[in-house]
Amino acid sequence: MQKNVTIDINGQPHRQAVEPRLLLVHFLREVAGLTGTHIGCETSLCGACTVLLDGRAVKSCTVLAVQADGRSVTTVEGLAQGDKLHALQEGFWEEHGLQCGFCTPGMLMCSHDLLANHPTPTSADIREAINGNVCRCTGYQNIVNAVKNASRKMAKRVSARAGAR
Amino acid sequence: MARNGKANGKGNAKLAAVWVGKKLKRKEDPRLIQGTSHYTDDLKLPRMLFCAFTRSPMAHAEIRAIRTDAARALPGVVGVFTAHDLTGLGMVPCAIQMPGLNLPPHPVLATERVRYVGEPVAAVVAENLYTARDAAEAIEVDYEPLPVVVNMEKALEKDSPVIHQQFRTNRAFTHALKNGDIQSAFKKADRVVKQRVINQRLAPVAMEPRAVLGEYLPGENRLTVWSATQIPHLLRTQISVMVGLPETAVRVIAPEVGGGFGSKLNVYAEEGLVPWLAMKLGRPIKWAETRRENITSTIHGRDTINDLELALKKDGRILGLRVRILADMGAYHQLLTPLIPQLTALMQAGCYKIPAIDIEIQGVFTNKMSTDAYRGAGRPEATYNIERIMDVAAHELGMDPVELRIKNFPQAKEFPFTTVTGLVYDSAKYQESIKRALRLSGYDSLRRRQKSGWKNGKYYGVGVSTYVEICAIGPSAATPAGGWESGTVRIEPTGKVTVLTGASPHGQGQETTFAQLIADELGIHPEDVNVVHGDTLAVPYGIGTFGSRATAVGGTAAYLATQKLKTKMARLAAHLLGAKPADISFGRGRLSGKGSKKSISFGELVMAAYTARNIPAGFEPGLEATHFFEPSNFTFPFGAHIASVEVDGETGEVKIDKYVAVDDCGNVINPMLVDGQIHGGIAQGMGQAMWEELIYNEEGQIVNGTMMDYALPKAHLLPEFTLDRTVTPTPVNPMGVKGVGEAGTIASTPCVVNAVCDALSVLGVKHIDMPLKPERVWRAMQQAQASAQLEPQPNDTPSSSRAKRGISVSEKAARSKA
Numbered sequence: 001m002q003k004n005v006t007i008d009i010n011g012q013p014h015r016q017a018v019e020p021r022l023l024l025v026h027f028l029r030e031v032a033g034l035t036g037t038h039i040g041c042e043t044s045l046c047g048a049c050t051v052l053l054d055g056r057a058v059k060s061c062t063v064l065a066v067q068a069d070g071r072s073v074t075t076v077e078g079l080a081q082g083d084k085l086h087a088l089q090e091g092f093w094e095e096h097g098l099q100c101g102f103c104t105p106g107m108l109m110c111s112h113d114l115l116a117n118h119p120t121p122t123s124a125d126i127r128e129a130i131n132g133n134v135c136r137c138t139g140y141q142n143i144v145n146a147v148k149n150a151s152r153k154m155a156k157r158v159s160a161r162a163g164a165r
Numbered sequence: 166m167a168r169n170g171k172a173n174g175k176g177n178a179k180l181a182a183v184w185v186g187k188k189l190k191r192k193e194d195p196r197l198i199q200g201t202s203h204y205t206d207d208l209k210l211p212r213m214l215f216c217a218f219t220r221s222p223m224a225h226a227e228i229r230a231i232r233t234d235a236a237r238a239l240p241g242v243v244g245v246f247t248a249h250d251l252t253g254l255g256m257v258p259c260a261i262q263m264p265g266l267n268l269p270p271h272p273v274l275a276t277e278r279v280r281y282v283g284e285p286v287a288a289v290v291a292e293n294l295y296t297a298r299d300a301a302e303a304i305e306v307d308y309e310p311l312p313v314v315v316n317m318e319k320a321l322e323k324d325s326p327v328i329h330q331q332f333r334t335n336r337a338f339t340h341a342l343k344n345g346d347i348q349s350a351f352k353k354a355d356r357v358v359k360q361r362v363i364n365q366r367l368a369p370v371a372m373e374p375r376a377v378l379g380e381y382l383p384g385e386n387r388l389t390v391w392s393a394t395q396i397p398h399l400l401r402t403q404i405s406v407m408v409g410l411p412e413t414a415v416r417v418i419a420p421e422v423g424g425g426f427g428s429k430l431n432v433y434a435e436e437g438l439v440p441w442l443a444m445k446l447g448r449p450i451k452w453a454e455t456r457r458e459n460i461t462s463t464i465h466g467r468d469t470i471n472d473l474e475l476a477l478k479k480d481g482r483i484l485g486l487r488v489r490i491l492a493d494m495g496a497y498h499q500l501l502t503p504l505i506p507q508l509t510a511l512m513q514a515g516c517y518k519i520p521a522i523d524i525e526i527q528g529v530f531t532n533k534m535s536t537d538a539y540r541g542a543g544r545p546e547a548t549y550n551i552e553r554i555m556d557v558a559a560h561e562l563g564m565d566p567v568e569l570r571i572k573n574f575p576q577a578k579e580f581p582f583t584t585v586t587g588l589v590y591d592s593a594k595y596q597e598s599i600k601r602a603l604r605l606s607g608y609d610s611l612r613r614r615q616k617s618g619w620k621n622g623k624y625y626g627v628g629v630s631t632y633v634e635i636c637a638i639g640p641s642a643a644t645p646a647g648g649w650e651s652g653t654v655r656i657e658p659t660g661k662v663t664v665l666t667g668a669s670p671h672g673q674g675q676e677t678t679f680a681q682l683i684a685d686e687l688g689i690h691p692e693d694v695n696v697v698h699g700d701t702l703a704v705p706y707g708i709g710t711f712g713s714r715a716t717a718v719g720g721t722a723a724y725l726a727t728q729k730l731k732t733k734m735a736r737l738a739a740h741l742l743g744a745k746p747a748d749i750s751f752g753r754g755r756l757s758g759k760g761s762k763k764s765i766s767f768g769e770l771v772m773a774a775y776t777a778r779n780i781p782a783g784f785e786p787g788l789e790a791t792h793f794f795e796p797s798n799f800t801f802p803f804g805a806h807i808a809s810v811e812v813d814g815e816t817g818e819v820k821i822d823k824y825v826a827v828d829d830c831g832n833v834i835n836p837m838l839v840d841g842q843i844h845g846g847i848a849q850g851m852g853q854a855m856w857e858e859l860i861y862n863e864e865g866q867i868v869n870g871t872m873m874d875y876a877l878p879k880a881h882l883l884p885e886f887t888l889d890r891t892v893t894p895t896p897v898n899p900m901g902v903k904g905v906g907e908a909g910t911i912a913s914t915p916c917v918v919n920a921v922c923d924a925l926s927v928l929g930v931k932h933i934d935m936p937l938k939p940e941r942v943w944r945a946m947q948q949a950q951a952s953a954q955l956e957p958q959p960n961d962t963p964s965s966s967r968a969k970r971g972i973s974v975s976e977k978a979a980r981s982k983a
């Protein structure tokens with residue numbers, strides 16, 4: 001039995017007949033060919049597969065593709081605007097917030113959710129927010145620094161925009 | 166960066182370092198932060214099939230029958246394979262040879278018996294992943310259970326079930342390392358301190374699980390294998406042996422690799438089987454490990470029982486050390502399994518002068534997954550042993566642990582220092598690192614806080630570990646598969662530089678650090694240096710990335726290849742400028758003759774080497790050089806870590822309050838990356854101290870085999886680390902770099918445990934085995950209190966005397982001794 005779904009991914013609609021049991025993460029990787037979203041456990045315990053579903057961070061290994069039908073998903077590939085990196089991407093780059101990079105897309109999407117709701121988090125807030133995302137390489141310290149870096153940049157940009165108005 | 170000696174001085178005056186020493190942002194990152202890089206499981210080939218495994222749910226059993234009909238009948242299943250179908254495919258290799266080693270055959274799929282939970286029994290290949298998994302589940306295996314043994318001491322008993330019957334014992338090997346007069350050391354001792362410490366089994370859990378993709382093109386007779394590996398060349402050699410193709414027909418590619426920590430420094434059954442099946446079926450096949458498989462069937466780390474005895478004079482001078490180690494091999498030897506505990510023996514003396522040592526190790530087979538190299542590989546165990554027994558000794562002698570350590574350090578002028586285990590430590594200033602760590606942590610004030618904490622009935626503790634580790638592995642004579650590394654530097658006609666390294670980084674950032682290094686040597690920008698690794702068709706044979714060797718050995722190879730090129734360039738420049746080669750100097754983007762009267766741009770010179778119309782007689786056109794660097798010794802990074810913790814007397818919960826690390830890895834190419842390695846290492850070592858433990862029950866089942874139950878360090882559990890460093894270059898390589906990948910892991914485990922035991926020493930707690938989960942800490946407190954009530958309290962036990970004195974060996978004392 002297959003079911004037709006249409007999922008908007010990074011602004012592009014993807015339509016496909018899928019098995020009802022197909023996980024969203026497999027839809028992203030296999031159907032849409034977007035392999036930036038990684039699979040670290042498939043059991044919602046590592047956070048590597050985190051994406052935004054209608055703007056909120058979800059673990060895409062715990063969502064069925066059919067549940068995302070008609071909704072919009074943002075993956076790591078959708079963060080940058082053309083050549084312009086997202087402040088979070090810059091932050092991770094500048095603060096050495098990644099080593100092997102495998103957890104990074106999930107960390108970026110999870111922090112994206114944090115900053116959207118909490119633009120100036122403390123270190124403790126950040127550590128709390130990413131506690132469902134495992135990184136085996138960095139010891140998290142530079143990830144915390146990266147998110148703070150992004151938060152500062154975003155605040156500056158907001159105030160610059162306000163000033164320009 | 167000060168470098169010791171020039172590789173070849175031919176007038177190539179040293180450029181001032183512009184890039185080396187800078188916190189350059191990583192060249193790897195743009196692709197990683199945008200999700201555009203490719204790990205093995207991201208790859209998709211036309212007509213690709215998916216593989217899944219049926220694995221043993223039993224720890225020890227005879228296989229009576231395997232029924233595959235239901236699996237074969239599923240639409241989309243292309244093939245089902247058991248051991249009987251694998252004629253022509255070799256065994257899983259072990260690279261270690263040592264006298265008396267019991268080396269059992271290790272089939273790719275279990276033949277008559279299974280010996281651990283997770284052992285592969287059948288493989289399914291199907292058109293898609295979901296079907297492959299359905300089919301793997303549809304395979305029925307009849308098992309006749311056999312008695313299971315998971316406990317090493319039981320495994321060595323006479324009536325234990327035997328795992329490999331041909332050996333009639335579960336003893337895999339014995340290994341001894343003895344030096345000095347141990348008998349008289351213990352006879353002369355004022356005090357002998359004894360402790361058994363257990364180094365529990367850990368799961369490496371690299372965030373990218375293993376994955377293998379094989380493609381065979383019969384026309385070209387070319388097998389290409391993409392694998393999440395740390396050792397593409399060694400893997401190529403082993404795959405060619407396993408599948409029976411000439412090595413020249415096999416290409417291994419390690420694409421983006423998501424962490425390894427030693428778990429991908431191996432050759433696994435799946436790495437032979439998946440490519441072999443791709444050859445048989447004539448279609449590309451991919452297998453990506455599930456996390457469950459990763460925990461059951463990727464190597465584990467540690468798992469040793471260590472009985473320690475330290476003989477000391479009452480002033481704290483060490484006379485001798487006796488160590489008995491049981492090391493759990495698991496059911497089979499993987500690539501390096503029996504080697505790991507031998508590294509423990511080599512490093513057992515730590516950074517202390519120990520006149521006599523007596524180490525005996527027994528490797529033991531049990532019904533568990535194999536152990537092998539996991540971040541630190543034998544050295545964390547050695548460091549944990551010596552650093553714990555030093556603390557136990559300090560408490561028993563009523564000395565401050567810092568004072569005891571300093572008393573037994575070799576002095577800086579004694580280097581190179583030959584250890585009792587026969588190693589030659591290259592260079593160190595142990596006194597300097599502890600001095601800095603004391604200052605940075607505010608040691609005296611931590612001790613004051615501890616004293617006042619005791620008054621309030623709270624348990625505050627301070628832990629120290631001073632470590633030395635063995636890196637830059639290593640001289641070939643001391644390694645199973647060659648300890649050198651290759652580096653090729655090619656300046657392309659447009660002046661862009663390609664560096665090929667046999668090291669195969671997977672997160673360490675050598676694309677950046679090698680670019681910094683080579684850019685400085687050639688007077689160009691790191692952006693113009695492209696570092697290529699992980700493809701056996703592109704890169705000359707190399708050994709790989711492990712043992713904190715990539716920069717110290719692989720970087721040196723690339724550096725020395727560059728020196729060869731510079732000599733050649735100087736010769737051509739001299740020819741073109743009418744100068745002497747010895748007078749040519751490299752500037753930023755230019756080469757000049759003496760007094761810079763005449764010069765030629767880097768680009769023009771490079772082009773001249775390729776157009777080759779005007780070259781000196783006998784000059785070989787092109788600009789490419791390769792160097793295979795064989796190190797003369799290991800390097801020995803070192804440092805001092807200090808942790809302070811607060812233990813909740815009611816719940817046993819441990820809070821890490823402060824963590825200070827002073828490390829010395831020699832010269833530093835990119836401080837940001839070095840700090841990153843230390844951060845990650847500390848977190849991993851702390852994970853062992855506090856949370857991680859892979860538990861097999863008596864039936865050989867893993868009881869915490871998911872990421873829910875296996876407690877990895879999470880962001881909110883860890884403190885902020887404060888780092889500092891000293892810089893003591895090594896004379897072993899011309900760049901003076903030592904290696905840093907494992908230091909944090911090696912140092913932090915004993916540091917944290919020392920802190921917790923220190924906190925609870927007022928209660929009479931001597932030692933608690935890891936991980937320091939609240940329950941275990943709580944029990945230790947209860948037990949200590951109960952036995953304190955039973956025994957009449959002597960007035961002046963060492964621990965109470967220390968408590969009374971308030972433990973005040975101070976930074977001052979340490980300073981005056983240093």
Ligand code: FES
Nearest residue numbers: 040042044047061
């Ligand atoms: S893959 Fe989804 S949380 Fe791990």
Ligand code: FES
Nearest residue numbers: 099103135136137
């Ligand atoms: S960077 Fe490797 S897991 Fe986070």
